[in-house]
Amino acid sequence: MDDTPKSLTSLPTTKVARAARFAKTGLNVGANYVKHYAKRAVGADSPTEDLHAANAAELYGTLSEMKGSVLKVAQMLAMEKNLLPTAYADQFAQAQYQTPPLSGPLVVKTFREAFGKSPFEVFDEFDIEARQAASIGQVHAARKDGRALAVKVQYPGVADSIRSDIRLVKPIALRVLGLDEATVRPYMQEVETRLLEETDYALELRRGQHIAATSAGLAHLQFAQYYPELSAARILTMDWLPGQHLKEFLATNPGQQVRNQLGQALWDFYMFQLNELRQVHADPHPGNFLLTATDGGTVGVLDFGCVKEVPADVHHLFTALLAPETLIDPARLTQLLTQAGVLRPDDPVARRAFYVDTMRASLELVGRPFRQPSFDFGDPAYIQSLYALGDDLMQQPELRQQREPRGSEHFIYLNRTYVGLYALLTELRASIRTNPAE
């Protein structure tokens, strides 16, 4: 028996063993977070801020235990900062980068099921340690025929468990966030639809290829090529794009020129998708873009799992609402809002006026970049007033008491895309030529 640890090998020897250790450390840190906040919450005077923080930590803990699709919901809530007090948003923002990894054997098994071979036979080189979590899966680095590849592997049973997970998370979210069931129902439904789409790697592959092919003419953008013959239901293989995520990239202190060019590329990409493709990469969180300073700034676009198709009438409505003429013409605004389902013919006059007022205020703010030839997102006041508007709206008794959802659910989607895009541009502190193309 040599049960006693050998002194020299007491450090975990293999890569995999080390990874296991790291995963455990992550677990403990998470637990401390919860304890820390819990302590603060029972303190003598617990202001709302603290309580929010404690709740958020607790909720985040619960959610990350449940993992998988719920984590995705957490990510989406993190994006929708408008819907969440800052404390929650900060906690959830963690979810965008950290998930416990799939074990090596499970990855191997997934390959065996799909190709009848282990990943080491499919590729020339395959790194069993995941480089990055992708919320419903994880990304591995591989190499074949001299090309560097990114291989996304999906957690097993994700598609099956999404519905039940949402049913699980809904009551918790409603209780902790103090939201009304009806307010979130269309939102949750949209999330569910999109999550289910996101588990469909075949669909993602087609969309990725389509958007990459049609957007090839845009400057300073980079798309990964997909490899259908190396992909399967739960495996997606694409080129490994160079670059860093937003936070790390900003840490390298890129110049204003570079940041402007990156921002411009993002802006043009989204305008092109919205106005030409009528299909939007609707997941603009920082994890989905890779930035490099090559050619004065290039953006690599990842993850086409979440793509929103914009119906023609919705596109028309959306552009019309953002047009400068609409803001100064209350009659036209009222008419458009009725069309969008925000106003209803049977609304009392006072309530109608209130809605028109609030909507005008938010449209003025959200549409501001569109009404100027260029816009400087480097001014933090802008995004702050955007968030403040969201907080304000949440405080409005009229809106809080609102028992039924209003407005087309397509807007929830588009709004989220815009808030995400604005947040990215603000972090980049980019100054953009926003003048609409036509």
Next chain:
Amino acid sequence: MKQQPTPAPEAAFSPKERIKQAYLDYVLRKGKPPISVFKLTQKLGLPEQEFYASYANFDAIDREIWADFGREARATAAREPVWEQYGAREKLLGYYYTLIEILKHNRSYALQSLRRSLSKMPGITPRVLDDFRQDFEAFVEDLLREGRRTEEVASRQLVQHGYPRFFWQQQLFVLGFFAKDDTVNFERTDAAIEKAVTLSFDLVGRNTLDSAADFVRFLVRR
């Protein structure tokens, strides 16, 4: 999809193998064991004593089939190129996944046999898994020894001899979960394995319990 465990090539045509195959075929077709040994051997054109030279009764064949599943799973899992790089946790995971793959190839027999024998009390080992269990516990014993060397598993002199039994309960849980799993391609079973193994290694690894025990020992000694 093949319905039989792949027999070792050199033994493929021995009477023992033929009896095993014929029994398996019968169970698959009829959903129950043959009525008598005589019936089976008659069909094979073998004298009845051939059977008793290899097996005592039909249950012995069932036990051997299950032991074969386990052996094949361990051998196949160990052929994986990264096997040597795996820690104890990954090795156990690799074994479970391979075992489930093998059971999936033989799902009619496996599910039938599991559902027949696992139904009664949870935690009680059905007789049919006796040989399978012995091999499994030896395998786990090896893994744990390796785990203690890499410090994935904490040394706890008083309780650690009970670990193989603890892991056997995990194996039973996995088999039970597999037998009841109705998701496409048994995907929930994969998730169950992942979670169960992570939990078990969190438990046998050095954790709060060890610090607490150490602390108590310190207080008692002074």
